[in-house]
Structure formats: structure tokens, C-alpha cells
Amino acid sequence: MTSPDPHGHETPTRPSDEAVLEAVATGLPAALSDLGRLVRIPGMAWPAFDQTQLERSAEAVASLAEDTGVFDEVRVLRAAVPGTDELGQPAVLATRAARNGRPTILLYAHHDVQPPGDDALWETPPFEPTVRDGRLYGRGAADDKAGIMAHIASVRAVSETLGDDLDLGIALFIEGEEEYGSRSFGQFLADNRDALRADAIVVADSGNWDSVTPGLTVSLRGNARFTLRVRTLEHASHSGMFGGAAPDAMLATIRLLSTLWNDDGSVAVDGLSAREAPTPEYGEQTLRDEAGFLPGTTPIGDGTILSRIWNKPSITVIGIDATSVAAASNTLLPEVAVVISARVAPGQSGEEAYAALERHLREHSPFGAELTFSDVDLGNGFLVDTSGWAVTMTREAMEDGYGVEPVDLGVGGSIPFIADLVREFPEAQILVTGVEDPHSRAHSPNESLHLDTFRHAVATEALLLARMNDRRL
Incomplete structure (x- = not known):
């Protein structure tokens, strides 16, 4: 018609x-x-x-x-x-x-x-x-x-x-x-x-x-995802014979990863930026309900809740290769691999964010641990x-x-x-x-x-x- x-x-x-x-x-x-x-x-x-x-x-x-x-x-x-x-x-x-x-x-x-x-x-x-x-x-x-x-x-x-x-x-x-x-x-x-x-x-x-x-x-937000491999020893060793003197890869990985966050859970990596923008009202109880918090769990980060989710970077360890609980033995691990997924604030490129993360991790590597980066996936x-x-x-x-x-x-x-x-x-x-x-x-x-x-x-x-x-x- x-x-x-x-x-x-x-x-x-x-x-x-x-x-x-x-x-x-x-x-x-x-x-x-x-x-x-x-x-x-x-x-x-x-x-x-x-x-x-x-x-x-x-x-x-x-x-x-x-x-x-x-x-x-x-x-x-x-x-x-x-x-x-x-x-x-x-x-x-x-x-x-x-x-x-x-x-x-x-x-x-x-x-x-x-x-x-x-x-x-x-x-x-x-x-x-x-x-x-x-x-x-x-x-x-x-x-x-x-x-x-x-x-x-x-x-x-x-x-x-x-x-x-x-x-x-x-x-x-x-x-x-x-x-x-x-x-x-x-x-x-x-x-x-x-x-x-x-x-x-x-x-x-x-x-x-x-x-x-x-x-x-x-x-x-953009993203920067990669695999980090941490090596400290040429081979596995008895944890009773050498523990306390030889740095195992798990200890090095835990210490290294802990440097990525401040005590409140906000990101502690120089070079990762945040965007300043207003956010709607969104209370902690809504977050708890939608994210499925356990009763004793508390939120992380600083600023308004939505600014943490929408406008600031976050870092999550989403995978780990190490000895399983079922197969655990009294052994110093020579190598551990983790997958790190970072979300990048709007306005910062994935390339720039990844460079900041790699720089931070290399600068904070404990006990002279050897770090290898691979499977890098970036998005703006x-x-x-x-x-x-x-x-x-x-x-x-x-x-x-x-x-x-x-x-x-x-x-x-x-x-x-x-x-x-x-x-x-x-x-x-x-x-x-x-x-x-x-x-x-x-x-x-x-x-x-x-x-x-x-x-x-x-x-x-x-x-x-x-x-x-x-x-x-």
C-alpha cells in the first residue's frame, strides 16, 4: 500500500x-x-x-x-x-x-x-x-x-x-x-x-x-588474555629434602600473582588506566544477588560498583596447570602455567594494557623465576x-x-x-x-x-x- x-x-x-x-x-x-x-x-x-x-x-x-x-x-x-x-x-x-x-x-x-x-x-x-x-x-x-x-x-x-x-x-x-x-x-x-x-x-x-x-x-571494556608460564627449577625435587631453600614454581607463582592486586582487590598494575564517567545507582545487594555471592563474601575494588565493572580494569586468573589435588605428592614443582584474563577500561587499547601487564610481571618476578608469555589475545x-x-x-x-x-x-x-x-x-x-x-x-x-x-x-x-x-x- x-x-x-x-x-x-x-x-x-x-x-x-x-x-x-x-x-x-x-x-x-x-x-x-x-x-x-x-x-x-x-x-x-x-x-x-x-x-x-x-x-x-x-x-x-x-x-x-x-x-x-x-x-x-x-x-x-x-x-x-x-x-x-x-x-x-x-x-x-x-x-x-x-x-x-x-x-x-x-x-x-x-x-x-x-x-x-x-x-x-x-x-x-x-x-x-x-x-x-x-x-x-x-x-x-x-x-x-x-x-x-x-x-x-x-x-x-x-x-x-x-x-x-x-x-x-x-x-x-x-x-x-x-x-x-x-x-x-x-x-x-x-x-x-x-x-x-x-x-x-x-x-x-x-x-x-x-x-x-x-x-x-x-x-x-577491552581485553588482554594470555598464558603465563613460571619456571624455577630444571626438574621436580623432594619437598622434604629441598623445601625451605629451593623456590618451587607454585610459591613463585602465588607471590607473583598477588602483586597484581591491592589489598581491597583493585588492580595494582601501573599503566592500566580507568575511565571517568558517571554511572547509575546500583547497590551492593543487587551485586550480591546478580553475581551469586556467598553470605560471607564481600565486594572488591573501590569507587562506585558500576564504575568497577564498566570503567576500570580487572584481572582474573581463569586457568591453571599444576599438579591436581588427587595426584599431589611431596614435590617441589618446577613449573606452573596460568591463564590471565584482564578486562581493559574503555579508551585504552588492548596492546597498551598487555604491555603494562607484561612489564609489571617481569619487574615483580620473585626468586629470579623464569617467565614465558604465550597465546596472547587482545581486543579493544x-x-x-x-x-x-x-x-x-x-x-x-x-x-x-x-x-x-x-x-x-x-x-x-x-x-x-x-x-x-x-x-x-x-x-x-x-x-x-x-x-x-x-x-x-x-x-x-x-x-x-x-x-x-x-x-x-x-x-x-x-x-x-x-x-x-x-x-x-
Whole structure:
């Protein structure tokens, strides 16, 4: 259906918000059913896991995109991993060209998931989607297969309400290795630059203020992750014969790691910066509840709680190779390896942060311990320019989709590939959204999706697409 604009041109008549929201509500059961089918596919990008499952996952997403009837072309593609002879994991790229001077929007999510960890810690099997207490449980139910289905469901709803008047250009990019470091991401963008070029990019891989209040992510911390190997002896020795004189690697590692933090748990590394920015009110009890504190545990760091999470660096030891408790013997360990994961304040590069960490560790190495650094993985943070029309339109769609005014969020986690998007598409407005709430437990046992949050997220994106379809460039 069309009507003349002031210049006499035919333009689409925008459907009412009520029609869009009705289409969202009607399509929600099918979207959740499709989400359940995706959750059942254990697609993990680590080589130790069955890689055919990732191929299944990509094909399933491609089929969902094709079935919308919206896209001109749907492909499953791989890109080279720079510096290697490998190809990255399969990604889905679906495109439709903009018509009649309308903008193009790129919708991003990822279909790979984190490994489930110890199955015994799950109340229900990780790859068997289960609904209880208003939440859908399963690995990937929130991160990020719900992001995929938010895109698919919103495209379905807008296609149903607009029909032949859908002139908006849409590119759907569903990555297959985000949890594995997006190793081929930059090359994929370069290989498919023209197909991916857009005026606005929605990255559906973040969270919300809570289960009923939407959040638009406007800042992200960067990351610096690496393996540190500490050696003090050529070989293991009897702890009774030489203990007290010979420095074992565990002692050296403990002493060295302890220099990374002040007594209050804040970071004590010169050269790691913090960002000064106001934060919303967020009390200690909320932190305790959302992070799952034990009764006697106290918070760490200084400043407001959200400044510690959003705007300051943090350092976590996320892995260790040493003798297990079960195999312990009276032995001085010659070598210990740890994986250190640092989150970097927005505005500081991952390279600069890593240099500060390596310098600190070398300067504080106790007993002359030999240090080796390897498997370095760096990512830069991100600060959103909130002055653009797409940001304004997204905030308005969030308020109408959730019925609650959105909150501008900083996020303590990292999405390093956003720097690649900014480099390849500097003119695009980047909108970081998501379907998670603070109790989603992404990456943890019993990951879940709050079903009402999902419904509101789909409504928000459908409203955004319908309204963008009414905009001329």
C-alpha cells in the first residue's frame, strides 16, 4: 500500500505499531520453538568438539533465514584465519538490497556456544531446552541463539505487516566462532564488504539493565588474555629434602600473582588506566544477588560498583596447570602455567594494557623465576557515539517495545570484533543490544533466557525495522 509524499512520489504507508506488535505476539510461539531446535545443536568452535555440529547449526540458521522469504540471497560461508592455512567456522550471510532510497541495517548474532562444562552442575541437560519459572534453560538459550531468533522473529513480523512495501535493506550475519575468538571475523568482513555494508548495525550480543528494563550498551571494556608460564627449577625435587631453600614454581607463582592486586582487590598494575564517567545507582545487594555471592563474601575494588565493572580494569586468573589435588605428592614443582584474563577500561587499547601487564610481571618476578608469555589475545574496548539518528530511533523503539525507558549501559565484558566493524564500516552507526538479563548466567551452568525479556526484545527490533523502513536517506 502506498501514498504520495509531498513531492508526489509514492512511499510506503507505515503500519501502525499495534499491527507490528500483534505480528510479534502471533509469531512468538514459532520463534521459541525454533529457538529450542537451535539449542539442541551443540555447536562449539573449539577443535576438541565435533565440528560437524557447527555445520548443522549454520545450515539450520540458513534455513530459518530462507524461510522468511525476505532475503535475495542466503549463503553459508567461511573465511581464512589470517596467518594460518585454516578456514574459520561457517557463518551465515543473508542479504536483501534496499529499495526506493531506504537505509540498510546489518543484524549480527552468533550461532556457536560455550562448552557446557560439568554436566553435573546443570539442573537439566545443557542441550535439552527446558522451560521453568518463566525462563528457557539450555546452553546458548541466551548467548546467543536468542539473538539469532530475535532477528529472525522481528524480520518475520515486519515482513508480515509490510508485505510488498518492505523497502528496507537487510543484511543478516550470523557468525560461527565468536566464543572461540572470532579468528576469521576481520577477513570475513573484508571478503564480504559490499554485502555487509550498512547504515546501522545491530549487534545482539549484550544484556539489559534487568529482566524488565532494556539497555543500550554504549561502552565496552577491552581485553588482554594470555598464558603465563613460571619456571624455577630444571626438574621436580623432594619437598622434604629441598623445601625451605629451593623456590618451587607454585610459591613463585602465588607471590607473583598477588602483586597484581591491592589489598581491597583493585588492580595494582601501573599503566592500566580507568575511565571517568558517571554511572547509575546500583547497590551492593543487587551485586550480591546478580553475581551469586556467598553470605560471607564481600565486594572488591573501590569507587562506585558500576564504575568497577564498566570503567576500570580487572584481572582474573581463569586457568591453571599444576599438579591436581588427587595426584599431589611431596614435590617441589618446577613449573606452573596460568591463564590471565584482564578486562581493559574503555579508551585504552588492548596492546597498551598487555604491555603494562607484561612489564609489571617481569619487574615483580620473585626468586629470579623464569617467565614465558604465550597465546596472547587482545581486543579493544568501544565507546558508542550516541548522537546519531539510529541511536535515537533505537531508544524510542526500546521504550515502546518494553514499555519502560531504556538505560544506557556500560558492559564489563568485551566484544573485541566491534573494533573490526568500526574499521571496515566507519560511517555505520553501531547499536549494541541484547536479550540477556543479569540472571541469564551466560557461559555458566544453567544458562537461561527470560521469556518476557525475549518477547520485548523482539518487539523492540520489529518496531525499529518498521520505522527504519519509513526513513529516506
